[in-house]
Amino acid sequence: MRKKIRNNIITFTLLHLLLVSAYANDFPTQSRAEFVFACMAANGQSQAYLAKCSCTIDEIAEQISYAEYVDAETVLRMRLMRGERAAIFTESAWSNEIISNFNSITSDAELECF
Amino acid sequence: MKSTKSAVLLLAGMVTTLTSSLATANQELERMSSDPKQWVMPAGDYSNQRYSKLKQINSRNVNELKVAWSFSTGVLRGHEGGPLIIGDVMYIHTPFPNKIFALDLNDDQRIIWSYEPKQDPSTIPVMCCDTVNRGLSYGDGKIFMYQADTTLIALHANTGKKAWSVANGDIALGETGTAAPHVIKDKVLVGISGGEFGVRGSMTAYDIKTGKLAWRGYSMGPDSDILVDPKRTTHLGKAVGKNSGLNTWKGDQWKIGGGTVWGWYSYDPDLNLVYYGTGNPSTWNPTQRPGDNRWSMTIFARDVDTGMAKWVYQMTPHDEWDFDGINEMILADIKVKGKKRPALVHFDRNGFGYTLDRKTGELLVAEKFDPAVNWATHVDMKTGRPQVVDRYSTEFNGEDVSSTGICPAALGSKDQQPAAFSPKTGLFYVPTNHVCMDYEPFRVSYTAGQPYVGATLAMYPAPGGTHMGNFIAWDADKGKIKWSIDERFSVWSGALATAGDIVFYGTLEGYLKAVDAKTGKELYRFKTPSGIIGNVTTYQHDGKQYIAVLSGIGGWAGIGMAAGLTEDSDGLGAVGGYRHLQEYTNLGGVLTVFSL
Numbered sequence: 173m174r175k176k177i178r179n180n181i182i183t184f185t186l187l188h189l190l191l192v193s194a195y196a197n198d199f200p201t202q203s204r205a206e207f208v209f210a211c212m213a214a215n216g217q218s219q220a221y222l223a224k225c226s227c228t229i230d231e232i233a234e235q236i237s238y239a240e241y242v243d244a245e246t247v248l249r250m251r252l253m254r255g256e257r258a259a260i261f262t263e264s265a266w267s268n269e270i271i272s273n274f275n276s277i278t279s280d281a282e283l284e285c286f
Numbered sequence: 287m288k289s290t291k292s293a294v295l296l297l298a299g300m301v302t303t304l305t306s307s308l309a310t311a312n313q314e315l316e317r318m319s320s321d322p323k324q325w326v327m328p329a330g331d332y333s334n335q336r337y338s339k340l341k342q343i344n345s346r347n348v349n350e351l352k353v354a355w356s357f358s359t360g361v362l363r364g365h366e367g368g369p370l371i372i373g374d375v376m377y378i379h380t381p382f383p384n385k386i387f388a389l390d391l392n393d394d395q396r397i398i399w400s401y402e403p404k405q406d407p408s409t410i411p412v413m414c415c416d417t418v419n420r421g422l423s424y425g426d427g428k429i430f431m432y433q434a435d436t437t438l439i440a441l442h443a444n445t446g447k448k449a450w451s452v453a454n455g456d457i458a459l460g461e462t463g464t465a466a467p468h469v470i471k472d473k474v475l476v477g478i479s480g481g482e483f484g485v486r487g488s489m490t491a492y493d494i495k496t497g498k499l500a501w502r503g504y505s506m507g508p509d510s511d512i513l514v515d516p517k518r519t520t521h522l523g524k525a526v527g528k529n530s531g532l533n534t535w536k537g538d539q540w541k542i543g544g545g546t547v548w549g550w551y552s553y554d555p556d557l558n559l560v561y562y563g564t565g566n567p568s569t570w571n572p573t574q575r576p577g578d579n580r581w582s583m584t585i586f587a588r589d590v591d592t593g594m595a596k597w598v599y600q601m602t603p604h605d606e607w608d609f610d611g612i613n614e615m616i617l618a619d620i621k622v623k624g625k626k627r628p629a630l631v632h633f634d635r636n637g638f639g640y641t642l643d644r645k646t647g648e649l650l651v652a653e654k655f656d657p658a659v660n661w662a663t664h665v666d667m668k669t670g671r672p673q674v675v676d677r678y679s680t681e682f683n684g685e686d687v688s689s690t691g692i693c694p695a696a697l698g699s700k701d702q703q704p705a706a707f708s709p710k711t712g713l714f715y716v717p718t719n720h721v722c723m724d725y726e727p728f729r730v731s732y733t734a735g736q737p738y739v740g741a742t743l744a745m746y747p748a749p750g751g752t753h754m755g756n757f758i759a760w761d762a763d764k765g766k767i768k769w770s771i772d773e774r775f776s777v778w779s780g781a782l783a784t785a786g787d788i789v790f791y792g793t794l795e796g797y798l799k800a801v802d803a804k805t806g807k808e809l810y811r812f813k814t815p816s817g818i819i820g821n822v823t824t825y826q827h828d829g830k831q832y833i834a835v836l837s838g839i840g841g842w843a844g845i846g847m848a849a850g851l852t853e854d855s856d857g858l859g860a861v862g863g864y865r866h867l868q869e870y871t872n873l874g875g876v877l878t879v880f881s882l
Contacts, residue, residue: 256697266747
């Protein structure tokens with residue numbers, strides 16, 4: 173009986189760890205810094221925007237995994253490509269879903285931080 | 287317009303009768319290509335294997351790879367191809383406007399010279415698929431570039447000064463240049479792009495010293511244009527017969543027949559043959575152009591000196607899906623069905639991996655290299671014809687009907703990004719697409735210089751999958767996948783295999799990846815500044831092995847703009863903000879160079 177409870181606790185903890193680690197804080201510092209650089213370039217090179225932009229990327233990183241972030245970044249970049257090869261990124265339901273999920277997460281993060 | 291074309295034709299006819307001089311430039315180049323410290327031609331060597339004997343970086347230490355240096359090209363848009371390394375100098379090219387940089391590897395990559403051609407900006411709208419350029423070639427002390435506007439230029443490698451230039455096509459007809467020129471013997475070979483504009487494709491050889499036209503072989507048209515001998519040129523062992531480039535076309539549709547040439551060309555010095563593939567027939571609406579449309583979608587083996595075709599093999603007769611046959615031909619001597627063969631291995635857009643005898647053109651193996659491929663059940667080995675499934679036949683279903691669920695999509699199970707071959711493992715390493723499509727052909731009329739497409743497409747990842755690409759190891763004897771890595775996005779970067787038992791490739795996310803050549807196990811990844819559609823290259827300098835790859839697609843993804851540009855920016859207002867942003871994002875394509 174006792175063993176079973178302990179097993180359950182272990183299972184629960186493992187599951188919890190898995191869930192959390194899949195979504196939080198797996199963004200490399202370089203990628204966060206890159207976001208902040210671009211965000212400040214767009215909005216302002218000041219202490220205030222350093223705080224707002226850092227807050228935004230931290231919020232995003234809490235909501236999605238780095239792999240998901242890279243997916244969205246890739247689709248957005250491919251959409252800037254010319255010609256037939258961009259079509260799959262601009263028109264497919266698959267890529268639209270990636271972008272709409274990402275947009276809702278970033279706008280939540282911006283509301284939170286700006 | 288018309289007079290230019292006929293003048294070129296006349297010239298072609300005159301020059302083909304002249305004999306070519308002895309090939310000394312080529313002996314130098316062949317010697318250089320056997321030195322693994324340099325990378326002297328687009329694929330590293332004439333056999334298109336993209337294999338290096340260097341092994342300082344290997345499967346045990348590749349995880350310690352670090353960025354040694356990087357170089358920003360300052361040009362946005364897709365960066366295909368890769369640099370050349372000739373002695374102590376690296377040569378880098380860019381997409382339109384087609385800049386060239388010569389960097390001194392002995393002096394912290396100081397720019398020795400740079401070159402930017404003046405090109406008519408009206409070239410850009412007639413480029414179907416981004417303003418890419420697949421790189422440079424070297425030979426006879428010169429660097430060659432095939433510009434977007436179809437000008438082939440020869441620059442002195444030491445100074446960047448122009449030696450000669452020649453116009454190969456006419457942008458007013460939709461003819462453009464995207465592929466790398468290839469130096470073979472005393473000639474520089476260039477193809478032509480513009481299949482979506484009703485261009486008639488060709489391969490042209492120019493004299494390396496003067497830029498004089500030596501021969502031009504069209505993909506379709508009269509025998510004298512396509513340079514075939516009706517009695518001696520063969521298709522799967524049978525003579526092609528008279529007018530083979532005319533009699534599978536309706537009327538004079540061959541004049542706007544497509545079959546463009548824009549891949550990577552390989553060469554067998556013993557057989558004196560150059561190998562390449564031709565693109566889709568124009569238009570994309572198959573109903574409008576009945577017949578097999580020879581020799582679109584065809585592997586050509588031509589004599590380098592005369593251009594005369596020794597053999598041809600049409601992979602996709604009467605294309606209904608835009609499955610261009612231009613992908614590279616990899617020459618490798620491998621065992622096929624127990625017998626050692628001078629093989630030619632080709633991964634076609636149509637999803638079949640072909641193994642042929644490159645001496646005779648005999649078809650040995652034709653199997654699907656992506657399990658999703660469904661438009662044909664198999665290739666009939668006697669006739670060489672794919673057995674098309676009615677449901678996925680856009681001709682069978684007819685004009686203005688959408689044929690759905692066709693795999694692969696128009697960009698093919700694999701596009702131009704070249705595969706690699708390792709003689710050590712005997713395996714081919716292939717970057718692939720795992721994408722399907724709906725295809726609706728419609729009737730179009732031809733106007734010179736205007737798009738001549740005639741189909742609407744929708745593309746999406748293959749069913750059941752959440753990934754758009756695979757990176758596979760292929761056994762060209764058995765026609766089977768040895769191992770396969772799921773890639774979230776299509777792999778559009780050229781592979782590199784090395785004697786260090788590793789294979790490199792890039793991804794659209796921007797990762798340079800190194801995997802174990804035997805197992806496919808990932809050993810290293812590094813995120814470069816943009817997506818990678820360039821080809822991985824290696825060289826050695828000052829005792830150190832380097833890995834180099836171009837990244838750069840489209841531009842900056844725009845993530846991080848956050849609340850936008852409405853707020854005051856350092857007192858400069860939105861304009862100042864944009865300026866900052868431009869400084870930040872205008873870095874363009876980047877060559878990243880790695881070492882241990």
